[in-house]
Amino acid sequence: MQRSNTGGGALLAGLLLGALIGAAAGIWKAPRSGRETRSWILRGGRDAYANVGKAITGEPVADALAEGKSIAQQRQASLSRQ
Numbered sequence: 001m002q003r004s005n006t007g008g009g010a011l012l013a014g015l016l017l018g019a020l021i022g023a024a025a026g027i028w029k030a031p032r033s034g035r036e037t038r039s040w041i042l043r044g045g046r047d048a049y050a051n052v053g054k055a056i057t058g059e060p061v062a063d064a065l066a067e068g069k070s071i072a073q074q075r076q077a078s079l080s081r082q
Contacts, residue, residue: 030037 032040
């Protein structure tokens with residue numbers, strides 16, 4: 001039996017057409033102007049970046065690192081005694 005290889009092209013064409021229709025509908029129904037939307041997206045990205053930075057350098061992370069170091073030192077000390 002011979003297989004046809006036309007499914008991939010049709011799938012790609014359908015995905016591209018769907019993306020174009022979705023983009024057009026999004027632009028047409030957008031509640032803000034393009035400038036306002038870009039500004040909103042940039043603000044959201046900056047806020048997310050700042051929140052990730054706070055989470056990484058925050059006290060819970062520092063406490064967890066200190067606890068991990070303490071446990072590692074205790075284990076190393078107990079292993080060197082053996």
